[in-house]
């Protein structure tokens with residue numbers, strides 16, 4: 001593979017870096033070599049100066065050693081190792097902060113996003129796009145439940161949130177330097193990146209592609225995590241659930257006033273005795289449930305305020321070895 005190296009990074013000049021490819025990786029040892037080979041071939045065909053920045057998000061398998069060896073063999077590879085698993089959103093944030101390129105592509109390491117499309121993305125960027133997002137025309141190898149929940153999530157998010165998140169567009173995208181700078185300026189700890197990408201705006205071009213099945217290994221997103229991710233996305237970009245709590249409260253109060261008036265009139269005018277127990281228990285349970293739900297919604301937002309107010313860093317770097325000969329400075 002050594003014949004790939006020359007095209008990477010000429011003359012040790014960081015300003016010459018046109019493109020950084022950010023790859024968040026968590027335990028991808030099985031497929032990483034193939035991914036790297038395909039990425040290198042795709043990039044070499046482009047003839048742009050580039051850096052491949054792997055963010056090791058606390059891998060516990062052989063990924064770390066593989067990344068070290070890639071870095072030793074290819075001067076255009078940078079490797080940043082986070083101190084533990086911070087999650088893909090934090091890994092992408094780290095990648096955007098460390099990237100040197102004039103454009104940044106974010107890509108998964110499992111070959112679900114074909115690296116061969118980077119050429120089309122770079123072309124669109126050269127023609128003036130600031131964001132090139134990739135819309136999945138089809139998704140191979142995903143369960144019907146995952147497809148249906150993703151479909152529902154994009155619709156619910158767009159109905160509730162203040163920004164529009166295009167459906168079926170994942171994290172695979174190209175961002176120009178000014179978009180990366182804009183994102184890096186956002187101070188929030190809750191990094192729901194799809195929402196952040198939508199929030200910053202700028203000239204966007206969308207390219208359609210067929211998403212493949214995972215080449216090796218397992219998805220790192222169990223349904224429990226996906227649910228948390230969805231709640232984080234919605235509460236991070238919308239206060240609609242709080243309004244929902246308010247309006248549900250108002251609606252149930254109005255309903256109970258009407259109900260009380262109904263019984264009052266019935267007793268006074270018709271003189272019919274009121275059968276209390278069923279109505280009582282139903283209304284207590286209903287109101288109790290609504291109140292708990294409203295407190296739960298409040299809790300989600302208070303939790304968010306709590307996490308934001310601690311102002312902890314989004315991730316911690318354990319090691320960072322940069323591309324080019326600068327790498328000798330990065331470690332004692």
Ligand code: UDP
Nearest residue numbers: 024025026057087088091108109219220221
């Ligand atoms: N990933 C990561 N940190 C995590 C989970 C995933 O860096 O906590 C990486 C993973 O190695 C892969 C990408 O993010 O390169 C997408 O992950 P995955 O394929 O598991 O997600 P899916 O495609 O199922 O949405």
Ligand code: MG
Nearest residue numbers: 108110112214
């Ligand atoms: Mg995947």
